[in-house]
Amino acid sequence: MNVLRSLFKWRQALLLVPLTLAALASTPVFAQPPVYIQQAPPPMRMEVMPGPRPGYVWDQGHWRWEGRGYVWMPGHWQPVRYNAHWRPGHWQARGPNWYWVEGHWAR
Template identity: 60%
Template sequence: MKSSTRLLIAELVLAAAGVLTVAASASAAEVILVPSAPPPLRAEVMPAPRTGYVWDRGHWRWDHGQYVWAPGHWQRVRVGYHWVSGHWAPRGPNWVWVPGHWR
């Protein structure tokens, strides 16, 4: 059996179990597929602005089979870029985490 076929079968087995985590290489980000939508975002009071920083709002993260709240935090500004907060996005019947990033 080809290596790619074995990998596909393993991914399908994990997907059937409800959660799929895939890392293409040691330097690649994980892809986390979750079978249910995250809870609504919590109301979070943004602290007073800080020079040289942008606020990254809190979000739900997937941890050991459940959603866990991760509070907001400051990100150091990168001149010429705009911060895009991480968010959950639907992917077929599942949900995938899109990490925060600079654009």
């Protein structure tokens, strides 16, 4: 009887390992604090939006700061979230500095 209990406890412990790893892998990533940049972003590029795509919203391209300068990130499709609308990311001035406001879904 003690052997069966021991095997049962080992079985429970072995089942907890994958569950624990799955829980750790699915933890949310928290937003990074804003990075303030003293150099204004370049003017927006003209980007041709592809034709409509059912179930998706177009997220326009934007400039991203890469430590030493701005790099253009082309636009892409965002899957639609029902009961919400997409607010695209944008650069915002704060005094002489600039910071990036991430795009997000708003209700």
